[in-house]
Each structure stands twice: as C-alpha cells, then as structure tokens.
Amino acid sequence: MIALLVRDMRLAVRAGGGFGLGLAFFLIVSTLVPFGVGPEAAILSRIAPGILWVGALLACLLSLDRIFQLDFEDGSLDLLATAPIPMEGTVAIKALAHWLVTGLPLTLAAPGFGALMNLQSPGHYWIFITLLIGTPALSMIGAFGAALTVGLKRGGLLLSLLVLPLYIPTLIFGAEAATRGTAGLSAVTPLLMMAGITAGSVALLPFAAAAALRINLR
Amino acid sequence: MSLWEFANPVKFMALSGKVLPWVIGLAALTLIPGLIWGFFFTPEATNFGNSVKIIYIHVPSAMMAINIWAMMLVTSLIWIVRRHHVSVRAAKAAALIGVTMTVIALITGAIWGEPMWGTYWAWDPRLTSFLILFLFYLGYMALWAAIENPDTAADLTSVLCIVGSVFALLSRYAVNFWNQGLHQGASLSMDREEHVADVYYLPLLLCIAGFILLFVALVLIRTRTELRLVRLHRLEIRERMKDA
Numbered sequence: 001m002i003a004l005l006v007r008d009m010r011l012a013v014r015a016g017g018g019f020g021l022g023l024a025f026f027l028i029v030s031t032l033v034p035f036g037v038g039p040e041a042a043i044l045s046r047i048a049p050g051i052l053w054v055g056a057l058l059a060c061l062l063s064l065d066r067i068f069q070l071d072f073e074d075g076s077l078d079l080l081a082t083a084p085i086p087m088e089g090t091v092a093i094k095a096l097a098h099w100l101v102t103g104l105p106l107t108l109a110a111p112g113f114g115a116l117m118n119l120q121s122p123g124h125y126w127i128f129i130t131l132l133i134g135t136p137a138l139s140m141i142g143a144f145g146a147a148l149t150v151g152l153k154r155g156g157l158l159l160s161l162l163v164l165p166l167y168i169p170t171l172i173f174g175a176e177a178a179t180r181g182t183a184g185l186s187a188v189t190p191l192l193m194m195a196g197i198t199a200g201s202v203a204l205l206p207f208a209a210a211a212a213l214r215i216n217l218r
Numbered sequence: 219m220s221l222w223e224f225a226n227p228v229k230f231m232a233l234s235g236k237v238l239p240w241v242i243g244l245a246a247l248t249l250i251p252g253l254i255w256g257f258f259f260t261p262e263a264t265n266f267g268n269s270v271k272i273i274y275i276h277v278p279s280a281m282m283a284i285n286i287w288a289m290m291l292v293t294s295l296i297w298i299v300r301r302h303h304v305s306v307r308a309a310k311a312a313a314l315i316g317v318t319m320t321v322i323a324l325i326t327g328a329i330w331g332e333p334m335w336g337t338y339w340a341w342d343p344r345l346t347s348f349l350i351l352f353l354f355y356l357g358y359m360a361l362w363a364a365i366e367n368p369d370t371a372a373d374l375t376s377v378l379c380i381v382g383s384v385f386a387l388l389s390r391y392a393v394n395f396w397n398q399g400l401h402q403g404a405s406l407s408m409d410r411e412e413h414v415a416d417v418y419y420l421p422l423l424l425c426i427a428g429f430i431l432l433f434v435a436l437v438l439i440r441t442r443t444e445l446r447l448v449r450l451h452r453l454e455i456r457e458r459m460k461d462a
Contacts, residue, residue, distance in 0.1 A: 148377070148378060164353070165385070168385070
C-alpha cells in the first residue's frame with residue numbers, strides 16, 4: 001500500500017499538470033476575485049474566507065479525473081483490482097495521494113493567498129485549520145465521483161456536475177467555521193460538523209467508490 | 219404470489235397495462251376538481267389575497283419533489299440488492315418527473331414570493347435545499363445519459379442515488395445551520411392545531427392526492443417505455459450477434 005502511495009505521488013508530481021496546476025489555479029482565482037468585486041479592503045476582508053474556500057474547492061476539482069483515469073486507460077487499474085489489496089484500500093490510498101499533492105499544498109498556500117484579500121489576523125490560522133480538516137473530505141468525495149465516471153471518454157464536465165453538489169455540506173460548514181473564526185466568534189460547532197463529514201466520508205465512501213470501480217471494470 | 223414476481227418485466231407490463239387507464243382516470247378525477255375548487259371556490263385569505271391560490275400547485279409539487287427522490291432511493295436499493303429490473307427503470311423514469319416537480323415548486327414559489335416577501339428568491343433554508351435537490355436530480359440524470367451500457371448505467375446511478383441521498387440530507391441540515399429563513403413552517407401536519415383553515419385544507423388534500431396519482435400514472439407510462447427501450451437494446455444486440 002505504501003508502494004502504491006509513493007507511486008501515485010511520484011506520477012502526480014513528475015507527470016506535470018496535477019501538482020502545480022491546482023495551486024496556480026487557486027492563485028488565479030484569488031487574483032481574479034478582487035478584480036471582480038473591487039479593491040475595497042473592507043469588502044475583501046469580509047468575503048476572504050469564503051472565497052478562499054470556494055477557490056480551494058475548485059482547484060481540488062481540477063485534478064480529480066486524474067485519480068483513476070490514467071490508470072484505467074493503461075490497464076494498471078485492472079492489475080490493482082486483481083492485486084491482494086482490497087479495492088477499498090486502493091481507493092483510500094489513491095484519495096490520500098490526491099490529498100497529499102493537492103489538498104495539502106492548497107492548505108499550506110491558502111493563508112499566504114489570504115494576504116491578497118486583506119484577510120485579517122486570526123483568519124490565517126482559521127483558514128489553515130478548516131482547510132486542513134476539510135480538504136480530505138473533498139479528495140475522498142472526489143475519488144468517489146472519479147470512480148463513477150472513470151469509464152467515460154469525456155467525463156470531466158459530468159464529474160463536476162456530480163461532485164459539486166456533494167461538496168455543498170463540506171463547503172457550508174468549512175466556510176462558516178472560517179468566517180466565524182476570522183470574525184472572532186466561536187467556530188466550534190461548524191468545525192465539529194465538518195470534521196464529522198470528513199470522518200464519515202473517509203470511513204464510508206471507499207466502499208461506494210470501490211463498488212463503482214468494480215462496476216466500471218466489469 | 220409475491221411482490222417480487224413483478225421483477226419479471228412481462229408480468230409488470232401486463233399488469234401495468236391493465237391498471238394504467240384507471241390510474242389516469244382517477245388522477246383526472248381528483249386533480250381537475252381539486253384545482254377548480256381551489257382556484258375558484260375558496261375565499262381570499264386575509265393576509266395573502268388571491269395569491270394564496272398558488273398553494274394548490276406549490277405544496278403538492280414540493281411534496282412530490284422530495285417523495286420522488288425517496289422513491290428513487292428505495293428502488294435503487296432494491297436494484298442493488300435484488301437485481302430487480304423493473305425497479306431501476308422506475309427510478310430512471312421517476313427522475314425526470316421529480317426534476318419537473320422541483321422546477322414547478324421553485325417557480326411557483328418565486329411567483330408567490332414576489333408579492334408576499336417582496337423578492338423572487340431568498341437564500342432561505344427551504345428554498346436553498348430545493349435548489350440543491352434540483353442539482354442532485356440533474357447529476358443523476360446526466361449520469362444516466364452519459365453511460366451507454368444500460369446495466370452499467372443502472373448500477374452506477376443506483377450507487378450515486380444512495381450516496382447522493384446521504385449528502386442531500388446533510389445539505390438540508392447544513393443549510394438550516396447556515397441561514398435562518400423567511401419560509402413558514404409546515405402548513406400540514408397530523409396535529410389539528412397547526413393546519414391551514416379547513417376551507418383551504420380540503421381542496422389542498424384533493425390536489426395532493428391528484429398529484430400523487432398523476433405521478434403514478436406518469437411513472438407507469440415512462441417505466442413501460444424504458445422497459446421497451448431495454449428490450450429493443452437487447453434485440454439490437456442479438457441481431458448484431460447474428461450478423462457477426
């Protein structure tokens with residue numbers, strides 16, 4: 001399993017596209033929003049946590065189809081399916097690899113990008129915490145969506161349509177926790193709810209995703 | 219004779235063919251008088267004026283929008299567990315009706331919201347959850363449309379429907395948490411104290427019954443079409459095999 005994790009991460013980093021692209025996209029979104037809403041510092045600092053969350057979510061979406069697509073096309077997914085690791089384990093490892101190369105860098109970069117939007121002082125901390133807890137759920141839900149659409153030739157757009165509604169609860173609680181934390185209010189409730197979604201997704205969605213993969217490999 | 223015998227499409231087709239005209243007739247018999255009664259023979263409400271009459275479409279369609287998703291969840295589960303062919307076709311057939319009901323509920327709600335709240339749209343929990351439900355319906359239907367092999371499509375959409383139901387429910391509560399609303403609470407309940415007044419209640423019940431029957435009729439028609447499509451697909455494959 002560790003070998004699979006290392007392999008996936010190597011492929012993601014060396015093949016180009018997945019790794020840097022998500023971060024660059026996130027930076028561009030953070031740059032574009034001030035152009036759209038105007039440069040007033042007060043407005044920007046109020047919407048900054050929400051925009052950073054939406055930006056991270058979209059950046060995460062970009063690289064989802066790479067989780068299974070390439071392996072499906074060159075046949076390694078069939079090998080993995082017959083390997084002694086259960087399919088659920090494969091899915092979980094691949095989601096973890098996706099998180100390590102997209103979710104984690106986004107989490108680390110978000111407080112820095114916050115400066116572009118005049119994010120106020122406790123906000124950096126809260127954005128970091130909420131993204132750290134929330135992005136694993138995004139990767140896991142995304143892996144499920146990718147497993148559903150892996151057999152399709154042009155699954156990218158469909159993948160977004162399937163995955164984005166599933167992201168709504170995570171986004172609501174994550175952005176709410178970040179906004180409340182930045183405003184100096186108690187953010188424990190949304191933070192716990194989001195942690196619950198992450199824990200539930202990581203525990204249960206590998207089974208659903210593995211079932212979808214088995215159907216697609218039939 | 220058990221319910222599972224209708225897993226056999228032939229039996230289902232025979233029975234549904236016989237039942238269908240009756241269901242259509244009953245739907246017409248409840249829906250038409252219900253709507254006429256509601257629109258023309260109920261008084262204006264004190265705070266709502268004539269706009270109250272949109273309730274006869276808004277409430278039943280909103281109820282159906284949610285109930286149809288629940289029905290799709292049950293039929294998808296039956297397909298996953300028992301490979302019940304009629305069941306998954308019924309889920310597919312219901313999806314389009316469900317999305318239509320959702321759109322009707324959203325639009326009539328917007329029309330009603332304008333004179334009452336002064337706005338067509340507000341990010342109220344109920345409205346927002348309906349918009350989210352609409353997105354879930356779209357995703358489900360798009361997945362059906364994208365996959366060519368009918369059995370693969372049936373399996374994948376069933377998995378999506380089950381996972382989607384969990385997340386739709388989560389969204390419902392997340393949205394509640396996110397914003398407090400304008401929308402009133404439930405107008406109907408078993409508790410007599412909370413009802414709308416009887417003059418509005420009785421035609422509303424008739425309309426709800428009419429919408430349910432209309433849905434049953436439509437879903438039977440569409441399921442029959444779906445089953446014929448599957449049969450056609452199988453026949454085409456058989457012909458191609460013969461040629462090869």
